[in-house]
Amino acid sequence: MDKSSTLLVHYDKGTPAVANEIKEALEGNDVEAKIDAMKKAVMLLLNGETIPQLFITIIRYVLPSEDHTIQKLLLLYLELIEKTDSKGKVLPEMILICQNLRNNLQHSNEYIRGVTLRFLCRLKETEIVEPLTPSVLQNLEHRHPFVRRNAILAIMSIYKLPQGDQLFVDAPEMIEKVLSTEQDPSAKRNAFLMLFTCAEERAVNYLLSNVDKVSDWNESLQMVVLELIRSVCKTKPTEKGKYIKIIISLLSATSSAVIYECAGTLVSLSSAPTAIRAAANTYCQLLLSQSDNNVKLILLDRLYELKTLHRDIMVELIIDVLRALSSPNLDIRRKTLDIALDLITHHNINEVVQMLKKEVVKTQSGELEKNGEYRQMLIQAIHACAVKFPEVASTVVHLLMDFLGDSNVASALDVVVFVREIIETNPKLRVSIITRLLDTFYQIRAGKVCPCALWIIGEYCLSLSEVESGISTIKQCLGDLPFYSVSEESEPTETSKKIQPTSSAMVSSRKPVILADGTYATQSAASETTFSSPTVVQGSL
Numbered sequence: 028m029d030k031s032s033t034l035l036v037h038y039d040k041g042t043p044a045v046a047n048e049i050k051e052a053l054e055g056n057d058v059e060a061k062i063d064a065m066k067k068a069v070m071l072l073l074n075g076e077t078i079p080q081l082f083i084t085i086i087r088y089v090l091p092s093e094d095h096t097i098q099k100l101l102l103l104y105l106e107l108i109e110k111t112d113s114k115g116k117v118l119p120e121m122i123l124i125c126q127n128l129r130n131n132l133q134h135s136n137e138y139i140r141g142v143t144l145r146f147l148c149r150l151k152e153t154e155i156v157e158p159l160t161p162s163v164l165q166n167l168e169h170r171h172p173f174v175r176r177n178a179i180l181a182i183m184s185i186y187k188l189p190q191g192d193q194l195f196v197d198a199p200e201m202i203e204k205v206l207s208t209e210q211d212p213s214a215k216r217n218a219f220l221m222l223f224t225c226a227e228e229r230a231v232n233y234l235l236s237n238v239d240k241v242s243d244w245n246e247s248l249q250m251v252v253l254e255l256i257r258s259v260c261k262t263k264p265t266e267k268g269k270y271i272k273i274i275i276s277l278l279s280a281t282s283s284a285v286i287y288e289c290a291g292t293l294v295s296l297s298s299a300p301t302a303i304r305a306a307a308n309t310y311c312q313l314l315l316s317q318s319d320n321n322v323k324l325i326l327l328d329r330l331y332e333l334k335t336l337h338r339d340i341m342v343e344l345i346i347d348v349l350r351a352l353s354s355p356n357l358d359i360r361r362k363t364l365d366i367a368l369d370l371i372t373h374h375n376i377n378e379v380v381q382m383l384k385k386e387v388v389k390t391q392s393g394e395l396e397k398n399g400e401y402r403q404m405l406i407q408a409i410h411a412c413a414v415k416f417p418e419v420a421s422t423v424v425h426l427l428m429d430f431l432g433d434s435n436v437a438s439a440l441d442v443v444v445f446v447r448e449i450i451e452t453n454p455k456l457r458v459s460i461i462t463r464l465l466d467t468f469y470q471i472r473a474g475k476v477c478p479c480a481l482w483i484i485g486e487y488c489l490s491l492s493e494v495e496s497g498i499s500t501i502k503q504c505l506g507d508l509p510f511y512s513v514s515e516e517s518e519p520t521e522t523s524k525k526i527q528p529t530s531s532a533m534v535s536s537r538k539p540v541i542l543a544d545g546t547y548a549t550q551s552a553a554s555e556t557t558f559s560s561p562t563v564v565q566g567s568l
Contacts, residue, residue, distance in 0.1 A: 046078050053081070053088050058097070061089065065100035072107040082108065082120060090127050098131070098139060102146040110152050117154045125158050132162035137171040144177035148184040153194070156185050160194050167201070172211035179205065179214060183221040199226035206233060212245035219248055223255045230255055234273075241273055246282040253277070253288045260296050267296050278309055287313060287326075294333070303337045311347040320356045327351070327362045334366055345370040349382050357397055357404075364408045376416045383409050384426055399435030406430070406441045413449065420449045421456055428463050431480065432470030439471070443479045450487055457487055465500045 052064035068085075071078055089101055110121050131143035144166060150156055163185070166178035179202060185191045186198045195201075199222060206218040222230035234241070234252060241252060256270045274296075277289045290306040297303075307330065314326045330348060334341045341348075348370070351363040371379050383405055390402040406427060413420040428446060433439040450460045464483060471477050481501070488497040 046080060049078075050081060050084050053084050058092075058094055061092070062094075062096055062100065065089065065097060065104065069100060069103050069107065072104070077109070086120075086123050090124070095136070095138060099142055102142060106146060106149055110155070117152050121152070121155055125155060128155075128159055129162050132159060132166060137169065137174050140166060140169065141171075141173045141177045144174065144181045147181040148177075150184075151188065153188055153190050156188070157194055160185065164195075164201075167205060172214050175205075175209070176211065176214040176217050179217040179221055183217075183224060186221075186225050199229055203229050203233065212247065216245070216247040216251055219255075220251050223251060223258070227255070227259070231259060235269070238273060242276050242280065246280075246285055249277060249280060249282070249285045250288060253285070253292050257292055257295065271297065271302070275305065278305060283313060283317065291329070298337075300337075300340055303333065303340050304343070307333050307337075307341060307344050308347070311344055311350075314348075314351050315353075320354070320359060323351065323354060323356070323359050324362065327359065327366065331362070331366055334369060338370065342370050342372055342375065345375055346378060346382065349379065352382075352386055357400060360401060361404060364404060368408060368411055371412060371415065373416065376412060376419055377422075380409065380412055380419045380423060383412070384423060387426065387430075399433065399438055402430065402433070403435060403438040403441055406438060406445065410441065410445045410448075413445070417452060420453055424449050424456065424460060425463055428460075428467055431464075431467050431476060432472055434472075436473045436475060439473050439476045440479075443476050443483075447479060447483055450483060457489075458493075461487055461493055461497075465496055468500050469504050 049064045049068055052060045055061070065085075068078060068081055085101070085104065089097060092098065092101075105124060109118075111117055128143060128147075131139050134140050134143075144163065147156060147159065147163065163178055163181050166174050167182075169175055169178070182195055182198055182202065186195050188194075192198075202218050202221045203226075206215060206222065209215045209218055219230060219233070222233065234255065241249065244252070252273070256274065260267050260270060271293075274289050274292050277285055280286055280289070286309055290309040293302045293306045310326050310329050310333070314323055314330075317323060317326070330341070345367055348363060349367050352360055354360065367379065387402060387405050387409070390398040390405070392398075409423050409427065413423065424446060427442050430442050431439055431446075433442070446460060446464065450457055461484070464480060468480060468484070471480055484497045484501070488494045
């Protein structure tokens with residue numbers, strides 16, 4: 028199996044650098060040329076090249092360099108090269124880099140120390156790391172937090188190696204002391220993470236002894252606390268009660284990421300109604316406060332999961348969920364409506380329909396993008412509500428009939444289908460629907476909508492006055508008779524005078540023909556059949 032890489036850089040392999048050219052650049056005194064050569068060497072290694080002949084050159088000419096960029100590239104190079112032979116033993120030449128790494132760990136510049144400590148986090152060879160442990164420990168007390176936080180991570184990585192606990196026998200105790208005195212938020216987070224990873228009991232004891240302060244900790248440390256709680260509760264389910272209070276207290280944190288993780292942790296640890304309700308409320312609040320559409324979609328996914336598992340609790344929050352319709356994104360609106368339609372009941376249907384009606388009215392403003400598509404979604408949602416609860420049909424049907432002439436044909440078609448269904452299932456609304464339809468019939472412009480509207484008029488105009496009104500409305504929409512233009516009426520009448528003594532009939536037929544490009548078309552062929560007047564034969568009757 029290929030080993031994992033912590034670095035990915037695009038490089039065009041069509042023009043690979045020659046190893047000799049890189050070697051010449053590294054042996055020179057030009058710093059910029061050395062930087063460029065090291066970059067090429069790193070990219071070649073990333074693309075599968077081995078270039079072992081460069082190692083000694085780099086040890087001789089690059090290792091002593093004081094340039095920070097070169098030192099950073101050197102660490103990348105050392106991270107990528109093979110450090111063991113086919114049997115898994117460390118190559119003898121790797122010992123050459125230990126002295127340089129020790130010098131870096133004692134360097135006067137905190138950046139050199141920090142990046143070297145970060146490099147040690149990626150080393151898996153105990154033989155290389157062992158001589159460096161005293162220098163790593165010294166950096167725990169460095170004045171700069173960048174060095175301290177990377178020193179803690181280096182100790183954690185070394186301690187997790189196969190024989191790492193022998194290199195740092197009392198590492199958990201040291202890190203626990205650091206945790207109690209450290210002031211830098213990132214270093215404190217790394218120290219707690221080290222205890223959580225390598226000495227979970229110490230991390231739990233520290234957490235329980237500082238329960239009152241958890242809400243004041245920084246975001247990164249609170250995230251690790253939640254991770255610890257999930258881990259402990261998974262292995263010791265009986266101790267969930269200790270940590271639920273901590274999670275509830277973190278729901279009031281200032282960080283949205285922490286609040287989101289708290290809600291997810293609550294759902295995973297407890298199915299109690301209070302916990303589920305708190306998590307659902309948290310998701311709804313984040314849904315309104317977050318501006319990123321991707322975040323909103325993720326939150327809607329979490330609400331959908333809660334709806335599937337805890338529908339009775341989610342029914343109480345349907346209006347809070349529907350507030351997400353304020354987002355202009357159609358995907359968010361569609362997913363919101365999908366969730367809400369599964370939560371409607373006799374108790375909340377009126378509220379839901381009123382909210383949907385308000386959204387329909389908003390689409391008439393023309394200020395929002397893709398109003399037509401959104402209006403169609405709302406119409407379909409209202410239709411679904413009316414099918415489940417027919418008593419709300421009377422409150423929405425007249426509003427929706429204003430959109431029979433909508434420029435969005437699909438939306439108008441949904442409306443007329445909805446009207447047809449309501450007038451059939453609600454006889455009490457027949458008169459008002461017919462009256463409204465006749466008043467708005469002239470607005471219909473879509474060819475697919477008009478036939479359905481005409482069918483409704485013809486089928487449900489029952490009284491004489493309704494029939495007369497229907498015929499009158501249709502006549503007004505058709506216009507004056509006859510249906511030909513003035514130019515057709517004023518054609519010269521000379522053609523009519525050219526009457527042949529024989530009467531002829533044009534017999535028209537249509538047949539398919541093949542065009543030059545191979546496609547089919549229909550050709551009209553007219554054949555004229557002449558009927559002459561019968562000839563009277565003398566002597567015949």
